[in-house]
Amino acid sequence: MRSRTSPRSRPRPLAAPAALVACLAALLTVPQPAQAAPPGTKDVIANLFTWNWPSVAAECTNVLGPAGYGGVQVSPPQDSLKRSGTHSWWELYQPAAYDVNGRLGTRAQFASMVQACHTAGIKVYADAVVNHMTGQGSVSYGGRSFTKYTYPGTYSGADFHYYPAACGNSDNLIHGGDYTGNAANVQRCELVGLADLDTGAEYVRSRIAAYLNDLTSLGVDGFRVDAVKHMSPTDLSSIYGRLTGSPYIFQEVIYGAGEAVQPSQYTGLADVLDFQYGRYLKEKFSGSISDLQTFGATWGGMQPSAKAVTFVTNHDTERDGSTLTYKDGATYTLANIFQLAWTHGAPQIYDGFTFTDNDASPPSDGNGYVTAANCSSGWTCLHRDAAVTAMVGFRNAVRGTSVTNWSAPDTDVIAFGRGSAGWVAINNGGGPHTGTFPTGLPAGTYTDLIGGGAVTVAAGGTATVTVPAKSAVAIRVGGPPPAASVATSFGVDATTYWGQNVFVVGDVAALGAWSPAAAVPLSSAAYPVWRGTVNLPAGTAIQYKYIKKNPDGSVTWESDPNRSFTTPASGAATRNDTWR
Template identity: 50%
Template sequence: MHRRRCRAAALVLGLAASLLVPTTVAAPPAAAATPGSKKVIVQLFEWNWTSVANECTSTLGPKGYGYVQVSPPQEHVNSSPWWVSYQPVSYRIESRKGTRAQFQSMVNTCHNAGVKVIVDAVVNHMSGQENGGTGWAGTSYGHYNYPGVYSSQDFHYCGRNGNNDIANYNDRYEVQNCELVNLADLKTESDYVRTRLATYLNDLLSLGVDGFRLDGSKHMPAADIAAIKAKLSRSAYLVQEVIYGAGEPVQPTEYTGNGDVHEFRYGKDLARMFNNERLAYLRNFGESWGYLSSAKAVVFTDNHDTQREGGVLTYRDRGEYALANAFMLAWPYGTPAVMSSFTYSGRDQGPPSDGSNKVTNTTCYSGWECEHRWPVIANMVGFRNATEGAGVTNWYDNGYQHIAFSRAGKGYLTVNDEDSAISGRSYYTGLPAGRYCDVIHGTFSNGSCSGPVITVDSAGWFAATVNAHDAIAIHVGAKLS
């Protein structure tokens, strides 16, 4: 079996010729549920509001990202680890990422740049601090007491396993009524709690937010989420965090009636194909693998949790990570979410901050990885937008780590993850004849390309060499005049 034996430090161009006999694959599932023509989400993990606003104007809008997912904006525990953002102490829009006014300005700026805003909303629980304390914005709180918001009767106390923590994920009651690592678990079956959560979400909607990522959705019955959704003041895009577990009683499919759901298997299986198995197996990647319906799935190579847990490709994998993201953005299954990380050496390490734990302005490639700006990833967002709605045709693989496919009449990607170049071949694209920017290695702007140009002949073919651990991508939105 061919296995990848080295990681690409960077992607470089190969040019020359090959003959691939294309085949077709079954038409892809229906388009994913994010509305509008620009569907790609980018998670700017722990960026402050000023930096998010600047990024919408400078990069996200121009590159065609449809949505920016921002970290939780509510007041939280005051400490340094990244996870304090997921420990609310009040629903004031005041956090180490900025003030309410800065948040409002960010939403307006992103909208002006053509980018919608998704908020990571923590609705399953409050803090996990046994002795309480004082929150970021000065609010005093206890583990089960949040003055003016919640008191002891608003929480679950499952009383199992010597404490209130979840121990058995094969027990639905525990998963949805016990605590996730001591986080005070809200009684979401209570109408008061539902109303209070909806009040928080409606406050964000009043600031112009377009949707929510509902953190910890697996730990709430789908019916509770539906009841909260029914209290929203207007429609909003929803994606729910429900981690698949084989044989577990709580399954992601239960939640699709509320909105989209994260497909956690995607990133792990994609990493497995790139690291240990064969890209050839990806020819039917998606629902045929037992995944959620494409129209309900949000997929990612990694997110802030999985990159710390292992088993996925992350920014540390450099060129290989870029290739995996290129595939994700070219393949039509689900709504793709691109991760943008800060650099970390320990699991709990927080984002770059000042002495008071306030998140500092983002400086890409200096404490912040900014994967969404990597040319391969950023340019493939345009590929995704240009090929929206087109099926997969002209699939080719060599049985191992070299694959190629068209997005019917709109785009073409070939990936070579072998340890040597593929040369002396031609590729059938089915694209109109013309000169196209190879967006893996160049940026298309104002009718010209900063990198290599691929010429498709009148029969729809082009000749090229694809270097080891490299790719070529062309699409109709990057065709030279």
């Protein structure tokens, strides 16, 4: 959800002597918040927004565990609003009851998912919506009938904040000016009309804690707590103090400069989501990345590294335009590669579903129940991307090391080491960049985790590397051994005019990964045959084409289909073609 906080508020009516006893007892027995356990030695969390429980279970088993992820964040598991007709994603963020039986699956499926993820070595963090209930009455996905403020078996009208006893606005809503001047209203009025729970009341606190403890009993390892800005630290401290075990907690507190409620007010309770992190990365990856050397808590609004859960985007920011998204293509991928290589905070890799309407539903059946995630249709799956999974392994391998050997030879190119354990170079520009970089690694030959080629580090720790356009190079000690390569000669009979040149481009990094900017130039020494040699991975199916780059900067592609061949297991290969 978007921001929030909280207050004291309308307690249930008590006789005067009983109220006094209750207040004294509360003062003497305020629970202390549970000590939130850290995310562990594998701190990368896959945020699988709106994925249903069977899909999350399969992803833990088949992708997240093998790739080295440490955890998975799942969407709100409680029963929720089910509107008639259109079913928006945000129905999940309007609880109708705390039963684990809703739009993403049944209680049994949820429990099975948690077990499958644990078997794969993945911790499960549930998105906990406990600041509010719904904004309207309806029937829930679990079949419950309810009205706003009345949720049979969960809450009644006495359990919410109202004007004038709690909220200072007669319409009961948070107003825009409240954020900079009135913390009480931010925490005691309604966020976009959602029934605001009186988290200062004993019954509400105990009911929320019972729900979270129920999730813990199903094996959940921790919680992403939604809309924390709209609940007071005092109320949350009491709720957290009632939780069993030591769940890892990270809180949604959206930073706003000059606002009355700040993330720093909650870091004493648990970690917080660092919203400035993704905002800054959009700014830098949309302009110059060369000044990211100091990126961290000293940048305005960012949180201390030890208290921050970071992200390039999430379900709110990909809709409000404040961060990069899957729609930004290679730039978005590079920002995530940087996040995984950098030292600040515990990173999340976000994936949801494709959309053009900000209110759109995830892929669902006719009744609104979310269907199986399909990475080839309707769902974004960056967490599966080969470069991203390689960098998850990189992060695990360099854990505990600091940033070293920073280099920024261009506004679009940066490189840095992680102690003597790993090194990465990122090129956000439109053309390849070749340079000699200090890596800090022992001399030897390493495999580029992104492109698959070999990188040679000299005795002094330097490496001469070509970083393809909109791509990266990453190497680490203990990485996979360099794959065998085959010197492949490409020749094409192609007539050209003065100033026009011929290149070869293809589906592997050595051939530019289909990027004309990173295509391999061919020599015209034997004109009209243009020829060049490229080292390609051995025993690999290759697709390629020839292109002509014109003097005005435009590119002419030869006609379809793609050319294809398989490199031999050893030796050399030759391609003799004619432009078509």
